[in-house]
Amino acid sequence: MNRATIDLWVGIFVTLGIAALVFLALKVGNLASFGNEPMYAVSAEFDNIGGLKVRAPVRSAGVVVGRVTDIQFDTRKYVAVVSMSLSQKYQFSKDTSAQVLTSGLLGEQYVGLQAGGDDANLANGDRIKITSSAVVLENLISRFMFNSAEKTGQTKGETN
Amino acid sequence: MAVLDTLTSGLRTLGHKVIEGVWRIGFAARFFFAVLMYSGTAFRRFNLTIREIYFTGVLSLIIILISGLFVGMVLGLQGYDTLQRYGSSEALGVLVALSLVRELGPVISALLFASRAGSAITAEIGLMKTTEQLSAMEMMAVNPIARVVAPRFWAGVMSMPLLAAMFSAMGVIGGYLVGVKLIGVDEGAFWSQMQSSVDVRLDIVNGVIKSFVFGIAVTLISVFEGYDADPTAEGVSGATTRTVVTSSLAILALDFILTAFMFRGVG
Numbered sequence: 001m002n003r004a005t006i007d008l009w010v011g012i013f014v015t016l017g018i019a020a021l022v023f024l025a026l027k028v029g030n031l032a033s034f035g036n037e038p039m040y041a042v043s044a045e046f047d048n049i050g051g052l053k054v055r056a057p058v059r060s061a062g063v064v065v066g067r068v069t070d071i072q073f074d075t076r077k078y079v080a081v082v083s084m085s086l087s088q089k090y091q092f093s094k095d096t097s098a099q100v101l102t103s104g105l106l107g108e109q110y111v112g113l114q115a116g117g118d119d120a121n122l123a124n125g126d127r128i129k130i131t132s133s134a135v136v137l138e139n140l141i142s143r144f145m146f147n148s149a150e151k152t153g154q155t156k157g158e159t160n
Numbered sequence: 161m162a163v164l165d166t167l168t169s170g171l172r173t174l175g176h177k178v179i180e181g182v183w184r185i186g187f188a189a190r191f192f193f194a195v196l197m198y199s200g201t202a203f204r205r206f207n208l209t210i211r212e213i214y215f216t217g218v219l220s221l222i223i224i225l226i227s228g229l230f231v232g233m234v235l236g237l238q239g240y241d242t243l244q245r246y247g248s249s250e251a252l253g254v255l256v257a258l259s260l261v262r263e264l265g266p267v268i269s270a271l272l273f274a275s276r277a278g279s280a281i282t283a284e285i286g287l288m289k290t291t292e293q294l295s296a297m298e299m300m301a302v303n304p305i306a307r308v309v310a311p312r313f314w315a316g317v318m319s320m321p322l323l324a325a326m327f328s329a330m331g332v333i334g335g336y337l338v339g340v341k342l343i344g345v346d347e348g349a350f351w352s353q354m355q356s357s358v359d360v361r362l363d364i365v366n367g368v369i370k371s372f373v374f375g376i377a378v379t380l381i382s383v384f385e386g387y388d389a390d391p392t393a394e395g396v397s398g399a400t401t402r403t404v405v406t407s408s409l410a411i412l413a414l415d416f417i418l419t420a421f422m423f424r425g426v427g
Contacts, residue, residue, distance in 0.1 A: 003207065006214045013218045017322025020329035021368070027351070028257045028332055029360040055359070064356075 038088040039066065040124040044098045044111070045079040050134025052100050052109045058084050059101075060113040065090040068111060084111060086122075093118040094126070100134035109134060188384050191305075195313050195383070198306035208311040209318075216277040216312070216379075217319030221326070223276055224269055228327035231264060232256060232334025239335075240343050252345050253354035256335030261358060261367045262423070265328030267415050270374035273320060274407035278382035281312050282403040285386025286396035294387075309383045316382070320375025321368050328367065366422045373414055378407045 049071065058066040066086035074081050086092070095116030102109050113128075122128070202209050239255040285308060288294050294304040332354075339345045358364065382403050389399035 001214075006211055009218045010210050010213045013213065013221060013319075014322065016221070017325055020322070020325040021364075023329045024261060024325060024332075024364050025360055028261065028328075028354055029358045029364050030355045057356070 039085040040088055040122075041069070041083060041085050042122050042124075042126050042128055043081055043083045044128035044131050045074065045077070045081055046098075046100060046131050046133050047079055048133040048136060049080045049082060049100050050102075050109055050136055052082065052111070052134065056108065056110050058086060058111045058113060060090070060092070060115065065113065082111065091121045094120045094122055095130065096122060096128055097130035097132070098128045099132040102135070184388075187388070188380075191384050191387065192380055194305050195310050195380070198303055199310045199314060201303075201306040202310040202314045205311075208307075209315050212311045212315030213319055216273075216281065216315050217323065220273060220276045220319070220323060223272055224323045224327050225330050227268065227272060228265070228330030229334040231268060231327075232260065232331030232336075233338045235259060235264075235331065236335040236338030236343070240339060240345065249343075249345050250349035250353055252335070252339045253350035254357040256339070257332055257354045257358050258363065260328045260331040260335075261363050263415070263419070265331060266324045266367050266370040266374055267411060269324040269327040270320065270371065270378055270411045271408055273316075273323060273375075274378045274382070274411065275404050277316065277319075278378050278403050278407050279400045281316070281379065281382040282386040282389070282400045283396060285309065285312070285383060286389035286399050289387065289389060290391040290393070290396055292391075305387075309387060313379050313383050316379030317372070317375045320378070321371045324371030324374075325368065362422075366418075370415065370418050370422075373418060374411050377410045377414055381407045381410060 052068065052071065054068055054071055056068045057064045058068060066084050068082055069085050070083040072081045072083075073079075082098075092113060093116045095118040097114045097116065099112050099114070100109055101112040116130075235256045236252065239252050240249055243249045243251055243255065285294075288304075288308065294308065297304045297307060336350065340347045340350050385399040385403045385406070389395045
């Protein structure tokens with residue numbers, strides 16, 4: 001086989017390989033979203049974060065606006081401190097509230113942001129003051145069971 | 161006394177085996193450094209390396225692409241079967257992409273590469289040694305490591321990540337064909353869940369690093385076994401077998417070590 005044919009085939013091979021890498025990065029991965037956009041960091045304290053994990057999405061109105069970068073436990077106040085980095089494209093008012101939500105019934109957990117009405121915006125390093133914790137399924141079930149037990153108790157009391 | 165004799169001879173055999181094993185590892189390490197030291201030729205006369213990329217990479221294309229497609233299609237079928245029991249068949253894209261990009265792509269393509277290209281490299285170099293072509297080169301003051309071994313080594317190291325990427329890409333396409341086109345999983349969910357779960361740095365770059373390490377291991381074992389083969393027909397056939405066995409074991413062991421380092425504690 002002569003030199004030119006070999007060169008051609010190797011060229012095709014390398015092009016295919018790079019095309020496969022680009023396909024993986026763009027179509028399979030999420031390089032396009034937050035590749036190297038400018039970000040800013042905010043944090044929030046939660047009583048309970050449930051199953052929230054690092055790299056979980058931060059959404060507002062369902063749109064992914066950032067990612068959870070770090071989760072720490074504050075031993076002084078006994079709360080979870082969640083650090084997030086948000087895209088500079090999306091600005092939120094200072095009185096934005098954050099809550100840990102679940103996508104679907106048993107899906108992945110994420111941080112939901114609900115913008116408030118303050119004129120000033122959250123800046124790099126700010127802390128979100130208003131937070132509500134994750135819904136823990138066990139607590140929900142036990143609350144429901146206690147409620148129904150109370151109700152049956154009441155109805156029995158009325159009939160007697 | 162007879163008992164003592166069998167005991168000492170047994171110990172002697174063991175000691176001989178250990179010394180031989182350590183000597184071989186040391187020889188392989190020195191050989192690796194020699195390959196790195198004489199790699200200059202592989203890049204200065206790059207057409208030598210290009211020729212070898214043709215033989216190791218381009219000729220492995222068909223088997224890699226077809227295996228990738230079929231592995232992806234099987235993942236699509238099996239993954240759907242399990243996921244639909246839990247009512248989460250939309251996560252099929254995540255399952256197919258993550259298992260391919262993290263594990264199956266690098267590992268299976270490296271195993272195929274070892275048996276398709278690695279054995280060929282060993283047989284070729286072994287036969288060159290048997291027919292005294294390597295000695296002839298030395299006579300002509302041509303360093304056989306620089307002229308024969310280094311280009312093959314670098315060609316293998318360069319081809320492997322590209323082949324693994326193609327394997328994973330074909331696998332994802334195979335999973336898409338079976339999952340979306342054949343079974344009817346929602347196309348939007350398939351791609352969007354995949355994109356939100358696959359991280360470029362954690363998953364894809366780690367997969368590429370894995371395949372790069374496998375490429376170094378497989379081609380080093382192949383060129384070493386060929387260079388070290390007994391210069392007989394039997395020696396070359398034995399070396400070829402050893403290449404496939406040793407590289408496969410090395411790939412699986414390295415994969416475990418790399419996975420333990422890369423994906424530990426990643427939720």
